[in-house]
Amino acid sequence: MEQEKNTQLKRSMKSRHLFMLSLGGVIGTGLFLNAGLTINQAGPGGAIVAFLAGGLLLYLVMVCLGELSVFMPVTGSFQEYATRFIGPGTGFMLGWMYWMCSAVTAGAEFTAAGVLMKRWFPHTPVWIWCLFFIVLLFSINALTTKAFAEAEYWFSGLKVLAVILFIIIGGAAVFGLIHMDGKPAPFFSNFTSGGGLFPKGFSIVFVTMMSVVFSYQGSEIIGIAAGESDDPVKNIPKAIRNVVFRILIFYVASVVILSALFPAIDLGLLKSPFVTVFDSVGIPYAADIMNVVILTAVLSVGNSCLYASTRLLWALSNNQMAHPAFGKLTKRGIPLNALFVSLGFSLLSLLTSVIAADTVFVFLMSVSGIAITITWMGIALSQFNFRRQYIKEGGKLENLQYRTPLYPFVPILCLIMCAVVLIYPLFDPTQRSAVLYGLGFMLLCYLYYYIRYGRVNKKTSTLPDVNSSLDVKAGEQ
Numbered sequence: 001m002e003q004e005k006n007t008q009l010k011r012s013m014k015s016r017h018l019f020m021l022s023l024g025g026v027i028g029t030g031l032f033l034n035a036g037l038t039i040n041q042a043g044p045g046g047a048i049v050a051f052l053a054g055g056l057l058l059y060l061v062m063v064c065l066g067e068l069s070v071f072m073p074v075t076g077s078f079q080e081y082a083t084r085f086i087g088p089g090t091g092f093m094l095g096w097m098y099w100m101c102s103a104v105t106a107g108a109e110f111t112a113a114g115v116l117m118k119r120w121f122p123h124t125p126v127w128i129w130c131l132f133f134i135v136l137l138f139s140i141n142a143l144t145t146k147a148f149a150e151a152e153y154w155f156s157g158l159k160v161l162a163v164i165l166f167i168i169i170g171g172a173a174v175f176g177l178i179h180m181d182g183k184p185a186p187f188f189s190n191f192t193s194g195g196g197l198f199p200k201g202f203s204i205v206f207v208t209m210m211s212v213v214f215s216y217q218g219s220e221i222i223g224i225a226a227g228e229s230d231d232p233v234k235n236i237p238k239a240i241r242n243v244v245f246r247i248l249i250f251y252v253a254s255v256v257i258l259s260a261l262f263p264a265i266d267l268g269l270l271k272s273p274f275v276t277v278f279d280s281v282g283i284p285y286a287a288d289i290m291n292v293v294i295l296t297a298v299l300s301v302g303n304s305c306l307y308a309s310t311r312l313l314w315a316l317s318n319n320q321m322a323h324p325a326f327g328k329l330t331k332r333g334i335p336l337n338a339l340f341v342s343l344g345f346s347l348l349s350l351l352t353s354v355i356a357a358d359t360v361f362v363f364l365m366s367v368s369g370i371a372i373t374i375t376w377m378g379i380a381l382s383q384f385n386f387r388r389q390y391i392k393e394g395g396k397l398e399n400l401q402y403r404t405p406l407y408p409f410v411p412i413l414c415l416i417m418c419a420v421v422l423i424y425p426l427f428d429p430t431q432r433s434a435v436l437y438g439l440g441f442m443l444l445c446y447l448y449y450y451i452r453y454g455r456v457n458k459k460t461s462t463l464p465d466v467n468s469s470l471d472v473k474a475g476e477q
Contacts, residue, residue, distance in 0.1 A: 015235040017149035018222055020156040021304065023243050027159045027250065028297040030215030032274055032290075035255055038211060040268030042204045044190070044259035045197025050205050051255050053417070054212035055248035058219060060414035061376045063404045064383035065223045066240045070402040071386075073232035076315030077223030078375060081382035083319055085389065088453070093445035094378045095316045099342070101371035102309035104364045107346035109302030110134055116295045119288070130350070134343070137303050141310065141339055144332050145228050148307055155300035162274075162293040163250050170257035170277050180280035186260055194263050206424040210369070210431060213421055215251070217372040219243060220379065221304055224311050237402045306342060313338040321449075363437050370438020373418050380414035 039047040065078065074080045079098070083091025114129035121129075140151045172178040176185025191197060198204070222239055226232045258273050267273055272294070278286035314335035317327035326338040352360040387407055390400075397403060404410050422439075425431035 014149070014230060015238055017153055018225060018229055018235050018239040019242055020153045020160075021149065021221060021225055023156055023160060023246060026216050026218045026247055027156070027163060028218075028301045030211075030217075031163070031251060031254060032294050032297060033272055034211060034215060035251070036258060036262075036267035036273040038208050039255060039259050039262075039264050041200070042208045043195060043197055043199040043264050044255075046200070046202070046205045046208065047255050047259065048252060049202075050208045050212045051215075051251050052248075053205070053209065054216050055244070055251065057213065057376070057414065057417045057421075058216045058247065059244045060410050060417070061379055062219060062222075062240050062244050064380050064411050064414060065220060066236055066402050067400065067404045068379070068383055068386060069223045069226040069236050070233055071400060073226035073229060073236070074315070075224060075226070075228060075311050076319065077226060078220065078379045078382065079312060079315055080319070081386065082378045085382045085385040086378065088319075088321075089446050089449045090378060091319065092316075092321050092449040092453075093442055094375055095312055095319075095321060096445055097367065097371040097442060098375050099309050099312045099316070100345070100364070101368035101375075102305040102312070103342050103345040104349040104368045106137075106302045106305035106309065106342075107349035109298045109305065110346065111350055112298045113295060113302070116291060116298065119291050133299060133302070134347070137299065137306055138339070138343055140303060141306050142334055142336060144334065148303065149225075152300060152303055152307075155296055155303065158293060158296045159300065160250075162290070163254065166274055166277065167250075167253050167257065169281060169283075170254075170261060173277065173281060174257060174260045178281050180261065180277070188260050190260055190263050194265055199264065206420065207428050207431070209421050210373075210425050213373055213376075214369055216247065218301070218304060219247065220375060221308050223379075224308050233401050306339070306346065309342040309345075310335055310339045313342055366434035366437035367441045369434055370422070370442075373421050374438070374442060377415055377418040380411040380418070384408055384411040384415075 035047075038050065041047075042050055068081050069077065072081070076083075076095070079091050079095035081091075082094045110130045110133055111126070113133045114126035117124070117129040118126065141148050169178060173180050174186060174188075176187075179185070222236065222243070226236055229235050258267060258277075261277060262273060272290060274293075275287050275290040278290060283289070313322055313326050314329075316322035317324055317338070326335065326341065328335065328337055330336050349364050352364065383404055384407075387404070391397075422435060425435045
């Protein structure tokens with residue numbers, strides 16, 4: 001496919017695409033499979049507190065990202081903002097950590113999708129389905145940005161519908177409007193049985209926070225997509241307002257219902273409590289229906305991760321932090337070279353999960369997990385520094401078309417909460433190595449940057465016209 005010298009992406013994403021991209025990005029295996037495990041570990045009260053705290057942290061991150069994305073809607077998003085308002089070394093580190101995180105996750109989703117297909121095709125090798133889904137998602141991402149956005153819109157729509165149905169049916173079962181296996185309504189008796197709300201103490205909340213944050217990851221992709229939104233000034237604030245609270249409602253409501261329907265100890269044994277609920281109330285083919293939903297969730301995550309890693313590699317190239325070839329676009333505005341390399345790394349991570357599962361793959365997944373929290377810290381610090389510089393250079397707050405509320409309290413609280421999420425697992429033997437792997441890779445990124453580029457590229461940030469809002473409607477990046 002012939003590539004152009006032009007390096008400007010096309011703004012073809014609509015408001016509905018951004019909304020569903022952010023909403024669907026966090027509804028995946030973290031909710032369908034891991035919510036029950038979180039309740040099992042922390043108890044009903046601990047799980048609810050953990051998901052509420054994670055929702056607060058998500059809100060803080062999103063409003064910080066919103067101010068930056070509306071003022072400077074560039075595809076590099078948080079990597080570009082960190083380069084401008086923290087330093088090029090931090091931008092380099094965030095970009096490459098998040099790129100690897102997204103690519104590794106995409107590779108894992110290919111495998112998961114293949115395994116799910118064995119329910120219907122038990123005699124077909126998993127690798128054949130992996131190859132099929134790889135070709136499918138590559139084709140979607142290689143066509144046009146609009147093709148990716150449209151596919152993700154429908155992927156996310158199915159997941160959202162499944163969660164809404166679960167909340168309605170599960171809520172009815174809690175109060176006895178529908179009976180599970182003919183049993184009487186549990187109401188909230190399971191909240192007090194088996195040790196109560198916090199059977200293992202309140203401190204377990206901090207242990208589970210890391211997995212909760214990982215469940216919420218994906219909403220930050222709205223910043224990456226800002227550079228391809230047709231009207232980011234209007235679409236990004238709208239998406240943020242709608243997304244954060246819906247995510248919180250979906251997760252917390254699901255956790256409350258699961259905690260009410262099942263004893264916490266049982267949730268550790270159920271492979272998917274969502275399937276159990278649908279099956280117990282007599283919905284025909286419940287397991288097959290949920291398998292379709294979970295397969296859709298897996299493909300949605302893989303689709304989003306492939307998109308995010310491709311756009312970040314393109315942005316790194318534009319900032320001279322990756323090879324110039326990755327900054328080239330096709331006539332349809334797709335960074336095809338970046339897509340090939342991102343997909344290649346995804347396949348490499350998929351291969352290491354088989355060949356070196358106890359070494360390389362564990363390292364890659366550990367770094368990927370920590371990358372989310374570090375990225376969120378980078379977003380908060382970038383917004384904090386941006387607002388200070390904006391005021392210093394004579395900018396007026398009324399000219400910011402989207403403002404982070406309660407500045408500087410919001411970005412500072414966000415940094416503190418992220419630091420707690422990172423530091424506390426160091427005292428937990430089961431999570432310590434993952435944190436050390438992630439922090440070690442972060443330091444290696446810094447070290448490589450300063451060895452490779454030195455301080456020659458260190459630059460002070462310059463803002464667009466600070467006395468007037470940025471005219472992004474005209475397609476300026």
